[in-house]
Amino acid sequence: MKFAIYSRKSKQTGKGESIQNQIAYCKNYITSRFGTEHMIHIFSEEGFSAKNQCRPQFQNMMLLAQQKKLDYIVCYRLDRISRNVGDFAMLIEQLSKWDIAFICVQEQFDTSTATGRAMMYMASVFAQLERETIGERVKDNMFYLAKKGYWLGGTFPLGFVSKRITENEHSYCYLVQQQSEIKIVQKMYAFFLEYGSLSEVKRQLEQCKIYSRLGNVFSITAIKEILTNPVYCKGDTVARQYFLKKGADVTFSEKECSDKCGLMVYNKRNYTKKSAPRQNIKYWIVAIGKHQGIISGDVWVSIQKCLQRNSIKNEGHKTENNYALFSGILYCQKCGEKMQAKKRRNQQKIITFDYICKGKLQKKCCDIQNLAGRQTDDEIETLLLDYIEKNNHFCDIWQKWKQQNIQYDNKEWLYCQRQKQNYIDLLAKQNMSNILLAEVNQKIEELTRQQYMLQNQKEIWEKNQYNMIDKHTFSDLWKYLTIKQKQEAIRYLIKKGIWNGNTLQIFLNF
Incomplete structure (x- = not known):
């Protein structure tokens, strides 16, 4: 038989049963009831709330279940899986359709029996009640402080x-x-x-x-x-x-x-x-x-x-910049301000655009000549593509760009994890009268969802389709990119451009 053990700890402290202990309890249960000759998949995660199911390892386990590669899902305690009655009911119903039984070791619930299913639903109700009680206590503290009109910290408002x-x-x-x-x-x-x-x-x-x-x-x-x-x-x-x-x-x-x-x-x-x-x-x-x-x-x-x-x-006047490739990276040498893309109609009444010094456009403190946008974009684009292919930079650039995106996703994921841990620590404090915790569980849920999205983005970057791109030339790839993708790529390739009124000097990142 094929088993999945799921273990979770909402915060990394010494309190409560550790991930390792939960796994050990589950393994002992499997061995004592079903013997030793079985395939066991381990899914564990720390720092995630059970309010919803937006948890990477939980989703990986459910993907395996959907593929019908499991017979049992085993957890140490019911609230390791979910504290939400609705989510839990749908989970059990879905597992039932896939012919997968759910076992909770400590409460001794087993959905392979009718009694086990009924008792599990009842326990889930109490788990949700506990979470909602904590949420109400947080909200009550917040209202208490609000009525007092106290300042709860942070940067003081000006004045x-x-x-x-x-x-x-x-x-x-x-x-x-x-x-x-x-x-x-x-x-x-x-x-x-x-x-x-x-x-x-x-x-x-x-x-x-x-x-x-x-x-x-x-x-x-x-x-x-x-x-x-x-x-x-x-x-x-x-x-x-x-x-x-x-x-x-x-x-x-x-x-x-x-x-x-x-x-x-x-x-x-x-x-x-x-x-x-x-x-x-x-x-x-x-x-x-x-x-x-x-x-x-x-x-x-x-x-x-x-x-x-x-x-x-x-x-009505704000439109997404989907025409100027080098917007945001061109600078005026005379005053140091950025060159801003601005649309206009030429003598033939055709819409075009110029790069105009922000100091000239907004502050009226610069008189440098405007830079023709369409012509500038075309010339730099041609020279850039030619330079990259002649110097065999393409594969290196693509790999570095890919790694940069993966590193960024990892950094953002860790940032979310730290933020989430702070909220979890605040929730655990018994005296919360000095702390403003507005909908703490909601914030933790949002961070979890954001982490899940970042994890998906990272996996997309790591897929083979991005590793196969070196079979084509950079020019071939460039033709299929959207304006936004080109803008993103250019900001990686080009550090900045300096316009002195006559010539434009480009500084590359490689």
Whole structure:
């Protein structure tokens, strides 16, 4: 008979049964009940939650089961497989269709019998209940902190620092104003109210020589982040109604509204991703903070509506760059800014494009001549392909490119694993009153899903079809690449290009 042993540990600690112990228990069970002459496949993984089935080794085991190469799947304990009743029920049903029995050693469940199946479903219900209870406890702690309006850590918003207090033997932090920076924030809001444009706010700040904490020019992204941050908004009735209409969890009543205190928002960002993007407002928890607000609710809300209108208006003008091969890697020698691709119509009314210095296009601080885009792309493309094939660089370049992508996937997978481990460690802590854990299990699930996708990408790169590519010339391959694929390849092949107004100098990566 053919067996699969599945073992899982959600975090790498000394607590609970180790992967090795789980496997040993399962092997002993198989030997005592079925004898020794059997084929046993081992599937084990650490750092993965049982909330869903997005686990690499679990998926590998199920693939083997689907191919009907197993007779039994054995695990040490039921919650090693799943804590979700729906997933578990579908799993058992699917295994039944494939004529594969499921055995749980510790609970002594065996789906080859009717009683075993019934008992297993009951145990699965309790496993899911346990997970949901943990999730509710996390959410309750989050709401408790939200009602208090504390600052829970991270980079302080511009204009604030934190002050620590002790309350009931617990230490908390809240925000206090830093007047020199608050004046900068107030000017940003005033400039936007006057001009209604992020780029104009940026220009005004530059003219006034107003810089960030690190002495840098404020980017449009940073300005928008400040203008949309509720921490500056007073918690008055207008602000409360705005967030209620947006579907946010507002923790204060109309009587508790304040025209002095600012707002604190929890669960605003998705920290499972590197850029920590904002979540939809419906996932936010909005509370009255202990700090002083600086912008009234009606003004702050009007700015949000203006930004939204501008965003919708600009969507029609934003198109994916699917025409300029060298966009992002060409630089102006005169001022050091990037050369930006911009479309235009020539004298024959045909759409073409130019590479234009960003300093000339946006800042009006450079007068270097534009670079003809279509002609430049064609000439560099021809010279690049010719150079690669004459110097027999193709195979080396392709292999290095492939390895670079594999290394990138490995690096991202490890990053997800570290992030996930942090969330798992936080979940394990008994006193969580000082920790903001918004939907911790959901974040772990997202990281697991991302890891699974990265693993699939890595396997695609490692498949034979990419190793057979050296049978063709680089020019043959180039013809079949999309614009996006060509852009990606060019960024690997070319380090940068420098334009001095007359000649373009190209620097290769090899």
